Amino acid sequence: MLRATHFPVPIAIASPAFFVLRQSLVPTLIISPFPSYSPRKLSTFCPLPTRPFLPSLTLTQVSPMVGHPQLRSSASASFSSESNSGDRSIEILVQHLLLKEDDQKLLLEIQQRIAGGEDLSDLAVEYSICPSKEEGGMLGWVRKGQMVPEFEEAAFSAPLNKVVKCKTNFGWHLLQVLSEREESLLKEIQPEEFHAKMQDPSFIEEAQLIDVREPEEVSQASLPGFKVLPLRQFGSWGPEITGEFDPMKDTYVMCHHGMRSLQVAKWLQTQGFRNVFNLSGGIHAYATKVDPSVPTY
Numbered sequence: 381m382l383r384a385t386h387f388p389v390p391i392a393i394a395s396p397a398f399f400v401l402r403q404s405l406v407p408t409l410i411i412s413p414f415p416s417y418s419p420r421k422l423s424t425f426c427p428l429p430t431r432p433f434l435p436s437l438t439l440t441q442v443s444p445m446v447g448h449p450q451l452r453s454s455a456s457a458s459f460s461s462e463s464n465s466g467d468r469s470i471e472i473l474v475q476h477l478l479l480k481e482d483d484q485k486l487l488l489e490i491q492q493r494i495a496g497g498e499d500l501s502d503l504a505v506e507y508s509i510c511p512s513k514e515e516g517g518m519l520g521w522v523r524k525g526q527m528v529p530e531f532e533e534a535a536f537s538a539p540l541n542k543v544v545k546c547k548t549n550f551g552w553h554l555l556q557v558l559s560e561r562e563e564s565l566l567k568e569i570q571p572e573e574f575h576a577k578m579q580d581p582s583f584i585e586e587a588q589l590i591d592v593r594e595p596e597e598v599s600q601a602s603l604p605g606f607k608v609l610p611l612r613q614f615g616s617w618g619p620e621i622t623g624e625f626d627p628m629k630d631t632y633v634m635c636h637h638g639m640r641s642l643q644v645a646k647w648l649q650t651q652g653f654r655n656v657f658n659l660s661g662g663i664h665a666y667a668t669k670v671d672p673s674v675p676t677y
Contacts, residue, residue, distance in 0.1 A: 470562060473558045474520075474535050474557055476500075476508075476519060478508050478510040479551050479553075481551045481552060483552070501516030535555055538555065540557055540559070541558065542557075564653065566645055566657075570660050574659055588626065588631040588632065589607060589634070591608045591633075592611045592635050593635050601675045601677060611635075627652040632656075632658075634666075636662045637665070641658050664676055
C-alpha cells in the first residue's frame, strides 16, 4: 500500500540520536538577511511544536514532482536479512522501522508480519521508536555520506521494495528502499559565466530564476527574469515550490551575497530539483565584476 508519506515530503525529526543517524541530510535555511534579524533555522522537515515557523507539508500541499520516478507498490514486499553489494551514484527513497536492541521478540514478530504481506509503513506507525513513525517511517531521499555506515551500507545495496534488516548503535532497523534516481547537482556559478548566459534571451525565458532577497532589497537592484521569493516568506511559498517550478529544469538562485541563496539551493535539492545553481557572491558580485549598471547597496 502506498501511503501519503511515500512521497518525498518533509518529516519530523526529534531525537538527537536520529540527527546523528541522518547526519548532514537535513540542510537548514538561515533567515537572517540583515544583521538586525535574529537567525532562525528552518528544518527541511515538518516542524516540531518547538519550531512552528516551517509549515507542515502534507500530500495535499505538495504537488508530486515532475518527472518523479514511479514508486513501486510495497504491498507484497518480501523480507531479507541479507543484501546485494553495489556502489551506485544515486539517491534512494527510504522508509524504516526502528526497534530497541533488546526487542528481539518484537523484531521477529514484525518480520513475520511483513513476510505475510503487511506494509512496513503501517507497522512503523505502530511500533517504531524513531520520530519518523509519524510519517510511516519515511526518511525521504538520501545519498551516500548522510547516514551512519551500517544503515547506509544496507540501504544502498538493498533491492527495491525488499525489507532489509540491519543493526546500528540505535537499535534494529527494518528498512525498505521505495525508489531510486540519479543524484542531483548543486553547483556554484560564477558571475562571469552567469552574465554570459544572461545575454541569451532564450536563457531568461527557459531557465528558472529565483531571487530570495526581500522586496526592499529587490527595489534597489534586480536582474531581469527572476521570480522573487523572499526568504522571510518561506512559509507561504515553500509548500508550493514543486507546483510553481519544474524540478527537472535548471534552476538558478540568487541573493545579495550568495549565502541565503545557497541555503535555499540546498533545500531545493531535498525537494527533488535535479540541477540547482547558486550565483556565487550574489547580485553584489554580479554588479561589481561584470555589470556596473546594476546598483550596489
